[in-house]
Amino acid sequence: MDFFIDRLPLYLSGAGTTLVITLLGAALAFVLAMVVGMLGTLRNRAARAVATGYTETFRGVAALVLMYWMAFAIPQLTPYEIDPVFAAVLALGLNVGAYGAEVVRAAINAVPRAQIEATIALNMSWWRRTRSVVLPQAWAQMLPTFGNLVIELMKATAIVSLIGVADLTRVAQEQRAATGETIAAFTGALVVYFVIAQLLIVGMRLLERRANRRLGRLPASDTGLWALLRPPPATAIGGGRR
Amino acid sequence: MPQYETPLGAGPGAGGPLIRFDGVVKRFGDNTVLDHLDFTVAPGERVTLIGPSGSGKTTILRLLMTLEQVTDGVIWVGGEPLSHMPKGGRLVRANERHQRRVRRQIGMVFQQFNLFPNMTVRQNITEGPVHSLGVPRGEADRRAAELLEMVDLADKIDAHPTQLSGGQQQRVAIARALAMRPRILLLDEVTSALDPELVTGVLDVLRTVAETTDITMLLVTHEMQFARDVSHRVLMFDQGRIVEEGPPEQIFGDPREERTRAFLHAVLD
């Protein structure tokens, strides 16, 4: 325990790096997922081809290899060096974005046809329909899977430790090497990863609850910390009358 | 008068029928649902479509709302083609832009209400006017309040659709359609998803609309008394063709065709 308390600042700074890479990677993945996912629902063939091309390419690529490629191959192919953190964010964002795009596409396609017909009867434009009706309804459907993807992305950030970034995993390795306290060094990292994951889960639950409340699927009374720590009721996820 | 209230499509055909089906064919695969259907509806006229299940009533309304596209023939609204558009002296299939412009005049109320669950009642009613017609927010809100007053749901303006009964949802859906100030209102069995005790409230609202506006209505209903009270004309369909048409007193009181008689006999029992 003393081992860990003494090194808390080191672990916290590693955790900070891990969290920053997670959030940047998630932001990139989110933007890619939304744009590509929406392209995949269009009637335009070219748009759909772009969407398929992206998802098929980056779903099948290991984020680790992609990161290595950007960190080591790009400097040889071009006159540019890529910052290791940037390489990791790019690799993780592209990879997770490909999974996210499928989630977005499926959620948009799951919005009932009757809702679309109501927007036509109100003469809404494609953009207005998407903005006001399709995305808000699809959003509630996307969030649970997005939550899983964010956790996966967070855990995958450990790959940056392999190209010299002092993230949580790297800190643990260095402390083990410096002190030989293998058990303490890695247990500390596990605990901090767990705490970060819990923070992300609670954040995602908050978003989910808000989304479900907006669809009138959750009673306003179901609040409080305890409610946040358990999964939303099954009916709130895909069910409910729509 | 605000600009969006200006009657649309008042062109060369104004003065003639408001709706005209001209040789309309609709097929789903090799199932021919409408086979060279011709009929017209005059401005302000209220027409009820009756007929057995599968006779094509819903399809007619959906074609008018552009939820389906014709296989052949042309649908005219206010003297302008809806299914088609003029190009180089000929009629070609309408693009989205043309359809959006012409269908501005048309509103629809659905059997299953189709309210937006992600919006309050107020937003459901104002979203179309504000974003499709460019009505200022304040004016749209005032109009929403008025319409909710009319459908007797003024206190539900901030409720979510899930907090309303089916009958209340349907009344909101009627208000939502009327907020677009349509010249034509399409009503497809708007009470048939409701519990029996909720039907009267919805029909009363529609009676008010019929009495106090000159909106042209095309309605499909199994409520024969209601159809008799509000419609000027009844069209009896079978297998995508008009079997018989006439004023409601005649169709319901003294049908000439055997198929009409059989149909009425079956539904009235």
Ligand SMILES: Nc1ncnc2c1ncn2[C@@H]1O[C@H](COP(=O)(O)OP(=O)(O)OP(=O)(O)O)[C@@H](O)[C@H]1O
């Ligand atoms: N989207 C579709 N795809 C294939 N067939 C369809 C489709 N919509 C309607 N049909 C067919 O078209 C025919 C007419 O259907 P329509 O819904 O217009 O009948 P209806 O007169 O409204 O009947 P009901 O009284 O049961 O509502 C039916 O045979 C139906 O199966």
Ligand SMILES: [Mg+2]
């Ligand atoms: Mg029908």
